[in-house]
Structure formats: structure tokens, C-alpha cells
Amino acid sequence: MREIGHQEWAGRAARLALPTRHHIGGAEESGGGASFAVVSPRDGRVLANVADAGPGEVDLAVAVARRAFDHGPWPRLAPAERGRALLRLAELMEEQRESLALTISLEMGKPIKDAYEIELRAAISTFRWYGELAGKLADESPHTAPGALALVTREPAGVVGAVVPWNFPLTIAAWKLAPALAAGCTVVLKPSEWSPLSALSLGHLATEAGLPAGVLNVVAGDGPAAGRALGLHPGVDVLAFTGSTAVGRHFMRYAADSNLKRVWLELGGKSPNIILPDAPDLDAAAATAAWGVFFNQGQMCTAPSRLLVHSAVAEQVTDAVVRHARELRVGDPLDPATQMGPLAREAHLARVLGHIADAASEGARLRTGGARTLTGTGGNYLEPTVFDRVEPGMRVAREEIFGPVLSVLAFDDLDQAVALANDSEYGLAAGLWTSDLSTAHRVSRALRAGTVWVNCYEEGDLTVPFGGMKQSGNGRDKSVHALEKYTELKTTWIRL
Incomplete structure (x- = not known):
């Protein structure tokens, strides 16, 4: 982190342009006109009034993500090409590291040094790691009886809904997004209503990095409206959530009440x-x-x-x-x-x-x-x-x-x-x-x-993988194992 003093950071904060609209299909969407205030815990000041997603905006984002998955190029690209797009995104995040760190510091109160040196380092490293991994994975061909050929392939699971918390708004988002995108899925990301600004900025950078329209969509809104709509949506195939155990229970219920989508939960702790x-x-x-x-x-x-x-x-x-x-x-x-x-x-x-x-x-x-x-x-x-x-x-x-x-x-x-x-x-x-x-x-x-x-x-x-036991959740973020959450195993048996 280059030497920037307290007063200079404060001056930059006063001049920082903050995104206020959803990022859907590679473009800004204002939605139905409703908005909510993002308040800085630093001084109680309103940072921005951000478009507030309800079921209508979630429907639009999921429909766009579904089209991008069913008919777009992303799932059909060579994995190494998807990886190169993630590496471009990591480079853009590095170029915008100071402004992203400042956004996080303003919206959730993280000390600027930690935002720059820890949060952004972790988020950028995650996109780089999965970008480099994407083209290095192999399917299986188990040894079977003579006269048959068995193939086991990992295929992208579909549309992923990712609901992430405010305490590490970009790091935890990256833990969900990078493996899902590397696998060929499309994503609707819902950040916490307490910290939507950095995630909306990430959506813009993803489009600039060359991710096709609809591959990464970001909707801002609260849990009871936008989060619930995403959890209940029949067009979502996988739901990945990090947050409280109480809210994790809601997402399990949403899956049961809709299409039995797979739900991956990283929840609370008392370590x-x-x-x-x-x-x-x-x-x-x-x-x-x-x-x-x-x-x-x-x-x-x-x-x-x-x-x-x-x-x-x-x-x-x-x-x-x-x-x-x-x-x-x-x-x-x-x-x-x-x-x-x-x-x-x-x-x-x-x-x-x-x-x-x-x-x-x-x-x-x-x-x-x-x-x-x-x-x-x-x-x-x-x-x-x-x-x-x-x-x-x-x-x-x-x-x-x-x-x-x-x-x-x-x-x-x-x-x-x-x-x-x-x-x-x-x-x-x-x-x-x-x-x-x-x-x-x-x-x-x-x-x-x-x-x-x-x-x-x-x-x-x-x-190494990260995740919990008991009421701390299921599934794992990080490592090769995270790809298991966003892929389906398919067996093909061929008689020779």
C-alpha cells in the first residue's frame, strides 16, 4: 500500500463516485424507482441512495442470467478462455484497488489499511487463482468392464444466486463468484443492503473485463424482499449464502418451497x-x-x-x-x-x-x-x-x-x-x-x-477449503472443492 495519509483518504472519499443502480445484463438498471440509503458507520452520513430490488428486479436478473446460461457463450467457452476473463477482472480490480478499498471502508467501516492490504488482496487473489485453475481441470474415465467406456464429466450447474454479507463484501463475494464463473455458471449476486456499493462496482468491472452480458448480475436490496425472491425463484439452480444461521434456515425453507435448488451455507460461529x-x-x-x-x-x-x-x-x-x-x-x-x-x-x-x-x-x-x-x-x-x-x-x-x-x-x-x-x-x-x-x-x-x-x-x-460443521453450515468455499458446489456430475456409459 503506497503512502496515503488520513487527510488525502478523506479528500478522496468526498470526491468518490459511487454506483447506485443494479447491474443487470451488462448495463445499469434503476428498477421500479424505489431506493434505500447506504449510511456510513464512520460518521452516520448517507453515502448514496441505491436502487432497491424487489421481486420484479430479481425476476429480470434471473431471466437475463438464464438466457446467458441457456443460449449465451459463457458455459460453452473453453474453460481456459473463461479463466482468462477472470484474470482480466483481477487485473482491473488491481487497477481500481484504492477506490474499491475506499468504498469498503466507507460503507462498512473497515480500516482503510485492512481494506486495501487484506480484503482487496484476498478478493483479487481469489479471481486469479480460479482464473489460473479453470483450464487445468480434467474429467474422469473410470476403468470399467471390457466392451464399455465410462465418462464422468463435470458440467456447470446453471444459474447461481449468491447472497453475501457486509463484513467482507468483496472477499466473500469472490469466494462464491470465482468458482461459479470458472465452472461456466451465470450468477445473480445480492450483496448486503449495508454494503452494496463495492459489489455494484465489481459488476461494472466484470463487464469491462469482457464477461458476456448476463453472466454476472448484481442486484441491491434487503433480505426479506430481494433475498427471499432469489431464494424462492424457480429459475435459480444453486443458492450460495454466507450470513447468520437464522437467515440460512430461511434459504433452506425457500428451496423446499420452490424447486429444491441446492443450498450451500456458510453460517455463524462461536470459535x-x-x-x-x-x-x-x-x-x-x-x-x-x-x-x-x-x-x-x-x-x-x-x-x-x-x-x-x-x-x-x-x-x-x-x-x-x-x-x-x-x-x-x-x-x-x-x-x-x-x-x-x-x-x-x-x-x-x-x-x-x-x-x-x-x-x-x-x-x-x-x-x-x-x-x-x-x-x-x-x-x-x-x-x-x-x-x-x-x-x-x-x-x-x-x-x-x-x-x-x-x-x-x-x-x-x-x-x-x-x-x-x-x-x-x-x-x-x-x-x-x-x-x-x-x-x-x-x-x-x-x-x-x-x-x-x-x-x-x-x-x-x-x-485449502473453508466451511463449517453443525449449525455453521455445509459445503466449502476456496480450493478445488468449491467447484463441487457449482457443477453437476454426469455419467456417460458407452457400449463399445
């Missing part, structure tokens, strides 16, 4: 982070625990929001986490020195503050934070918050808060730690800190989580 006395570096474990739960203002489905610490080192580790929390710089997301920006919406901040009040009333001890801050800005800022003396049955230890709130629970032995870790309806991710190789293997296998990080947290790359 445990286990620190044993033999951790290679207790200070590093504590620093990572603090970073993990406060990164992105705690608005992470994988956030290690349950810190499980052996009682022999619990006081030492908790004190270190509290120290790191107090050192975090909360401030304007357009300031490159800011480490924690505002929460995404005023209503969300109120919800998180409600959880903090509940934790205190249930007997958890507040070690630091717990209050709104920077109130004169008009933004939704909250202090990094740490509770210890948390009991497993407390709401703060069980419910996904989706904010910068850490619960510290002590344990006395490894079996108790694993039992505490697995005592959750969620199973998205987990962390473990130990120097013992046998312990690392045994505990990793015992943890019911889709990803287990050992002596680190939130690390990995596109070669």
Missing part, C-alpha cells in the same frame, strides 16, 4: 481458541488471541470469541490479552493508523452493547472496554471488550455476538478443554496452542470444526 501451558510462546498466543477477536471490529464468523485457557496460565494470558486490547487504536477507518474502526450499523452496535450488559448481569467480570467511544463523530465506535470468569452457560459464551467482545473461560485438563470447545451449536473454526505434536494431532481431530489452526489463527491460502 474456541485453546491455550495450553506448553504453548510455544504464551505472549504470541495472547497477542494473536486479541488480534483475532478484535480484527474487523470482531465482525468475523471465525472470530476466536471463546478463549479457553488452562488455569495454570489463565491469569498471565488474560492480563496480556487485556493489555493488547487497551493498546488497540480505535478511530476513523480512513486513518491508516486506525486498527479498529466502527461497527457496521447503529442497530448492530446497540445489539452488541446489549450482549455486554447481559454478560455483566450474569456475573462475568469486565476486564476492559464495554462502552461506546468517539461519540462526537456520529459513528458506531466501541471499545475492545474482554470478560473473564465466564461460565459455559452464559449467553456471552454461547451466542454469536459478532463484535469486539472476548469471553475467557478457564479449564483444568485437556478433556475438559475439548468438551468446552465442542459444547456449541457452531463448528466453524478453532485454535489450539501447544508444543506437543501428539496433542496437536489428537485435539485437532477431536474438535468439531471445519478449520483448526495450531499455533496460529486465521492463516491459510486458497489451496
